[in-house]
Amino acid sequence: MSKKYKNLDLDNQLCFALYAATHSITRAYRTRLDGVGITYPQYLVLLVLWERDQQTIKELAVRLKLDSGTLTPLIKRIENLGLVTRKRSENDERRVYVSLTVAGKTLEKRVASIQKQIACKTGLSDSEFFDLRDSLYKLTESMNDNESNKVIPA
């Protein structure tokens, strides 16, 4: 809380810019993923599973910053598509593990070309790309840090 008071118009510009950029990326993916039969959020869930298979709803929720109210029905949809299976943990029956099926694993290769298209279309130089990513992460961190305003003194 020092000299960080920005012009309100500028702040609005940032909100709009974020809003617009997210929509443009989502839209680009949506039109291309349509042929594969999945949505962008479903793609993100699969992305997380392609990184590491067999994760609980909770783990997916933390990674994607979504709650179970969003994930449970979403995952049931990709289960119905035959891309993942759901299975309750035997150690802890509260947990539900989500695993890729063969079809789910196979899909990774099919979407690689889509990812490549999008990456190309960003039109950003490498340095812009990295700076943008880092600024976005920094922004997210600041917003989340400040969100829980419980300053716990040591």
Place this chain on the structure above:
Amino acid sequence: MSKKYKNLDLDNQLCFALYAATHSITRAYRTRLDGVGITYPQYLVLLVLWERDQQTIKELAVRLKLDSGTLTPLIKRIENLGLVTRKRSENDERRVYVSLTVAGKTLEKRVASIQKQIACKTGLSDSEFFDLRDSLYKLTESMNDNESNKVIPA
């Protein structure tokens, strides 16, 4: 289409970063706007109207890159809250003009402090702030340009 082939993981990182940043901003606004009784998308519509009052659904849709399927019900909600009025154009009865009520205009001052809070919480330096905004705009433009792939030769 030159040397713009990025590592897929990095592209994913950008998607995630965008996704996360948008959610963090939206969440920050949501918790604060809750006291005012409006949602973040409703706030964005009001923002556009505070810039210039009395716009058609179409104009709002273009500015916010949303379609009437989203805006029509949203605007009916802020109409029910008494913040705007809807009135069909007399020149062209296809158009519906949305105008701020006194309550709608008054709200601008009430949310100014919220905007100030968010602006502060971004935690970005001025240069990071500007670079981020510009990169986001550039990204959006590239995505939208490429979206309509109809290259019309002169």
Place this chain on the structure above:
DNA sequence: CATAAATTACTTGCGTACAATTTAATTGTG
């Protein structure tokens, strides 16, 4: 060991977001 507290997933309800369709009004063309 029994019970309270915490954790995990599920469910419900509301509000976006968008594709696709419909309706009504306006503009363009022969």
Place this chain on the structure above:
DNA sequence: CACAATTAAATTGTACGCAAGTAATTTATG
């Protein structure tokens, strides 16, 4: 002028995204 094409809103149906609440299981505490 008539009729096709276009435009603007509204409607319908599907899928998020999240708050709030529920149910079942596990962990913590007295």
